[in-house]
Amino acid sequence: MTREEIQSEILRIFKEEFEITNPGLDENLTEKYDFDSIDALDLLGEIETLIGSSLTREEKKASMEIRTINQICDYIEELAEKRPL
């Protein structure tokens, strides 16, 4: 997947699953959209579906500091380096 494809999929997930439409790529999702820890865990489930494999415990822990769409895309790209997407 290209960066653009990843970003497009993440924005789709945010619209369909979290009812957040077109957030700014560097906006703090927690501060601006009340995106909380429960949402973050649900997002990890969506990412697992997107990449077609389960995340390890360490990979999940590594996601906890993520706050923006761009950081989510970075995170998925890092996951992609360890497994084919």
Added chain:
Amino acid sequence: MENRVVITAASAITPIGHQRQEIIDSLVNGVSGVKELRDDRLLSGYVESKVFGTVTVPMEFDFERKFRKTMGPVAYYACQVVKEVLEAAGLDNAFISSGRLGVAFGSTHGSPTVQRDIYRTFFSNSREGFSSVGAVDYLKSMVHTTAVNITKMFGITGRVISSSTACTTSSQSIGFGYEAVKYGLQDAMVCGGADEYDTTTVAVFDNLLACSTEFNHTPHLTPRPFDTKRDGLVVGEGAGALLLENYDLARKRGAPILGEVIGFACNNNGGDLILPNMNGITETIRLGLENAGIGADQVDFVSAHATATKMGDVAEAMAIFRALGDSPLVTGLKGYMGHTMGSCGVIETILTLYMMEQGFVAPTLNLDEVDERCAMIRHTGTLRESRIRTAAIQNFAFGGVNTCLLIRDFH
């Protein structure tokens, strides 16, 4: 110091209607909310009882996702009736979040629909299925899911009481809420209960041979409290909420007062967890009168628990006669909608408030011929114009729990 406790708002979602006027119309016109059991592709094909007290009114829950995400169906019901109660009461947001308003709300199971999905994952034998257990499934299915979704949605920061005692869940909510305001622990309490459509409850009672089975093709003719042809209870769904307030504070803010809670009692039979117990019920009513500081002669209406089981109705009728005599009118409101489980106490309280306000007493639906073993009390056989001044609302639950609420007219 003891405070007087008044009811300043009420709302219910029931098999016989959602809003106040729909419910009153159903009571006046003898409309039943019992329908054929829906096919759930799991249990409905096995249970013998094919009827259910069903909420059929279409409802749109316009809750934001940040609230919806931790709700199963039971919490939707709970938050909807509380939303309507808070809107009707006109409480300002500063008071709601002041810590002086608490919540007493419960359900029988949390959300059985969500629990069923979790079990499906457990037994799917699939590793992929594991990830389908969502982060919020516990929040949706835990026993206090109704109470805490209410606190979250409305920003309530006071006490939280979440009883889960099956059929006495919401009568305990009202009773414990009443005590919290009476003794000055809170200025106001949102009280109630909810239960969603659930066939596992039908299966449980069906296996105990306690469910109605003879009227599967004529659902509106069952349950039949106190009737010779009664053949068991009908499980139902619904929700109800009341706002209880310190009388002085309610009067100060000019709140409309629907009724006053003047007494509450709760006890246990101290033995069998299933069988009804005449002595336990009698004692609950007597304790309720003592708590209210009134004599039996002041009670002019009884909302009986009356689930329409063979033994339960007889034990309750005998207990009513022993504690209150044959003067008060007695109605089994479950005849209209079945047994709405955790919400039955609050729904039956709200229906009683509506009858107080409107000056009528609804008859026990489907009571065509009184069982002679239940005949010693004064049944409401037909719709009556009658002023209810003091009502006793009785509920009994598996586990031997009994409650009696005493409500007084305030009009």
